Amino acid sequence: MYSKGWIMMELTMNWITLRVRNLEASLDFYHRILGLPVERRFESRGKQIVMLGIEGQPKLELIEGSDPPVKPECGVSVGFEVASLDKAMAELAKEGIPVARGPIAPNPSLRFFYILDPDGFEVQLAEHM
DSSP: OOOOOHHHHHOOOOEEEEEESOHHHHHIIIIIITOOOEEEEEEETTEEEEEEOOTTSOEEEEEESSSOOOOGGGSOEEEEEOSOHHHHHHHHHHTTOOOSEEEEEEETTEEEEEEEOTTSOEEEEEEEO
């Protein structure tokens, strides 16, 4: 067991990176469909990169490149809070995005479901009641 050291006092989550096959398809999913704002878009070492997220909150970094993406079955998922799970499910259905798993209600104050992004990564949408 690790003790709470000095480094934990200074850590702040900055971003989570997903390597994607098609940046435009992933950008359409996370920006247009889920509504994450594009913070910036740039190129680094020949790879296109987009940072998405709300100011002051951790970002989702999408990197398109020749490196193989992490396999979706590795257990990586990204989770977001929504105001209404039912509304989110209805809006996603309009976009033709099926629910992959759920909805699940592990306790009276939480409900969530999963959808898949263009690379097959699980995206959890959760509503706290």
